[in-house]
Amino acid sequence: MADLEIDLGFLKLKNPVIAASGTFGYGLEFEPYLALDKLGGFVVKGLYFDPREGNPPPRLVETPSGLINAIGLQGVGVRAFSEKVLPRLRGYGTAVIVNVCGADDDEYVSVVEFLEKQDGIAAYELNISCPNVKQDGACPALSPEPTFKLIRRIKAAARRPVITKLSPNVTNIVEIAQAAEEAGTDGISLVNTFLAMAVDIETRRPRLANVFGGLSGPAIRPIALRMVYQVASRARVPVIGMGGIMTGGDAVEFLMAGAAAVEVGTANFVDPDACVRIIREIDDWCGAHAVDRIRNIIGTLRTPREA
Amino acid sequence: MAIDRSARVLTALSWGDYHLLGIETAALGRTARPGQFVMVKVSPAPFPLLRRPLSVHDAGPSGIELFFKVTGVGMDILARKRPGDTVDLLGPLGKGFTVTAELRGKRACLVGGGRGIAPLYFLGRELKVAGAQVTVLYGGRTIQDLPLRGKFETAGLPLLCATDDGSFGFKGLVTESLERFLEREPADVLFACGPDPMMRTVSEHAGRRRIPCEFSLESMMGCGIGACWGCVHRIRDEGGDGWVKICEEGPVFRRDRIMWTE
Numbered sequence: 001m002a003d004l005e006i007d008l009g010f011l012k013l014k015n016p017v018i019a020a021s022g023t024f025g026y027g028l029e030f031e032p033y034l035a036l037d038k039l040g041g042f043v044v045k046g047l048y049f050d051p052r053e054g055n056p057p058p059r060l061v062e063t064p065s066g067l068i069n070a071i072g073l074q075g076v077g078v079r080a081f082s083e084k085v086l087p088r089l090r091g092y093g094t095a096v097i098v099n100v101c102g103a104d105d106d107e108y109v110s111v112v113e114f115l116e117k118q119d120g121i122a123a124y125e126l127n128i129s130c131p132n133v134k135q136d137g138a139c140p141a142l143s144p145e146p147t148f149k150l151i152r153r154i155k156a157a158a159r160r161p162v163i164t165k166l167s168p169n170v171t172n173i174v175e176i177a178q179a180a181e182e183a184g185t186d187g188i189s190l191v192n193t194f195l196a197m198a199v200d201i202e203t204r205r206p207r208l209a210n211v212f213g214g215l216s217g218p219a220i221r222p223i224a225l226r227m228v229y230q231v232a233s234r235a236r237v238p239v240i241g242m243g244g245i246m247t248g249g250d251a252v253e254f255l256m257a258g259a260a261a262v263e264v265g266t267a268n269f270v271d272p273d274a275c276v277r278i279i280r281e282i283d284d285w286c287g288a289h290a291v292d293r294i295r296n297i298i299g300t301l302r303t304p305r306e307a
Numbered sequence: 308m309a310i311d312r313s314a315r316v317l318t319a320l321s322w323g324d325y326h327l328l329g330i331e332t333a334a335l336g337r338t339a340r341p342g343q344f345v346m347v348k349v350s351p352a353p354f355p356l357l358r359r360p361l362s363v364h365d366a367g368p369s370g371i372e373l374f375f376k377v378t379g380v381g382m383d384i385l386a387r388k389r390p391g392d393t394v395d396l397l398g399p400l401g402k403g404f405t406v407t408a409e410l411r412g413k414r415a416c417l418v419g420g421g422r423g424i425a426p427l428y429f430l431g432r433e434l435k436v437a438g439a440q441v442t443v444l445y446g447g448r449t450i451q452d453l454p455l456r457g458k459f460e461t462a463g464l465p466l467l468c469a470t471d472d473g474s475f476g477f478k479g480l481v482t483e484s485l486e487r488f489l490e491r492e493p494a495d496v497l498f499a500c501g502p503d504p505m506m507r508t509v510s511e512h513a514g515r516r517r518i519p520c521e522f523s524l525e526s527m528m529g530c531g532i533g534a535c536w537g538c539v540h541r542i543r544d545e546g547g548d549g550w551v552k553i554c555e556e557g558p559v560f561r562r563d564r565i566m567w568t569e
Binding site: 029030053057066067246266 | 308310348353354355356357358397526527528529530532533534535536537538539540549550568
């Protein structure tokens, strides 16, 4: 058994595997399938201040090795979450990270202010990158200024560490990451889903009621990996990488590319115990490669440039 | 619920695009109830990526049966399974039909269209065990869409078939056949599963005649366990209405809770 512990500086994880927001419900849905305390952590489904209705169906369409979703962040709101869900998550001995949403900057701040009064939260993941809630996938993470401004306000309101989740739907991901860093984010997670669509050629209609959705799954992994590498190569804060990770080997790719931890998303849909399997596979990989400590492989990619 | 990663296929029957698999899986078979579903992983490769939801066609202590129609690449892979092959099953999931002792002596009418017949076999058997008088209405476009007709009869479940082209049984829609049936023999309870337009019409008949009714809804599902929020339907509750997860609160809903949108 290798030492899988990861220290993000602001948060210690027992292993590098975190279940990604929007794919893990509020955590409790997965209790029948895995022991939550085996995870490095999990990020609960994105929370707005009030309950949110979400988009009409169809909300999902499967594409080659991928899934396009346009759920529209349906959820119970921060109050119901704090009263009904959070008390049941305490005492699991794993990092509970809350994904924070808002229709505008004020709402993000309200959500954080409300959560600051609750116990049992390890960190916030600032969801500035959901492509499914505004026209044409608009969100703060598409340009540096709104990203900077929002994180500044959140950092002023939050005692707890803030991880900013970036969108891949940008020309220059590094520029956005730098804006997040300058605004004081404690960590960066990427990528959220890629803005995408699919067409039903029989009905000549889009397959999603929302027309656009976010593409996830193995189909996006190589692009996500490239973006994580670009950001991690320059970032001063820890980077959490994600995008189509299905196996321990996939996770190791992201770690080598510079991610200090990974999030696992769509894989949870296919196998509700995927995170635990991936942790085991990372451990197996360490065993097979004489790696004592997983942290020693972070950012160890050997590139021709550096050789 | 359980995950059985290597449930063994024991029997495989085919009728054109329709297929019936008998699968050995005590873990799922023991606890499955009529109207519940399983999520089937058809391939270990990342394509097709997601599990497919299929309602439990029949279940017993040693396993389950799945009845399905090939509608795409996922079901096509499943249709190629042969005895001895294994499948990866997650289930049983969701909330099924209401089968209680109160149905003893009651007249239950089951309406299935096409592959929507799948959950009604298990339901019919269990209703019979509960002492209900069961009649099954089974509809399809042609006789080719009614491959299970012999199976229902063998199980002692009275069957009325309807085909659009009249190639077998009543010529017309299964809902027209239902209307005639209800004129002759009032039913105490209705259960239905099939295409949306069929279920809507069944709902209208049930409403007009004030017959309690349950529907099994179908949806594309991301996970089947309530995590993705992808399979919602408009459902009424005491507090109003909203998008409710079919996998978690359904797939079976009482008629008065379902709002037919579009």
